[in-house]
Amino acid sequence: MDPFQNPYMSLPGITPEEMGFLQQATSSLNEGQQKYFFMVYTNKRKNPQDLIILTIIGFFGIAGIQRFATGQIFMGLVFLFTGGFCLIGTIVDLVNNQSLALEYNKKMAYESYHIAQMGGQSPIQ
Template structure:
């Protein structure tokens, strides 16, 4: 990857903390692996704005969508059946939508790193 052009800056809603994490996580990859990592990661990551929209949809419609979108199926079901913990949990998720997105994106970065290390072979 070109050291003067950071492709992570093109990701929507990316924070400085996420960029630092990604640069540190991909430090041991060669250039082709870094390109493959970026391709896989950018396709699977969720921007904080996406999580905010999902949370707002949950606040006015079906609760827990933001939790399903971040892979937290158990919490999504709990939010669904408890009206988002009587909307208190949904309000907390509205405030913490950036941390929900960052937590999910770190998990996706780890999985993408494993895929890139395998030389681009998809995990079975």
């Protein structure tokens, strides 16, 4: 598949579910807006493999760092002060890292979509 035809294929760790969501979400954008969306989204997106690494760090150091990375500050503090719910929460996050990443990436896609809609509009003359 040509990466210029489907730039989402170049995203590291992308799942078919995420790709389908992105294609459906950007179908109403014109070509310029889609390029702008891709540029914004790639800077906001979290790679699921990176979240695995951050979760593993929780076993040996700072519990909850994966929650801080996904913008869940309160849960990150709870994990930090409780040792990742006595490591049980950290294990659950390790098992569910794909869904944690997908949830975060969907939020970022929603934000990027609105930014692309606003940024891709032609100026009023």
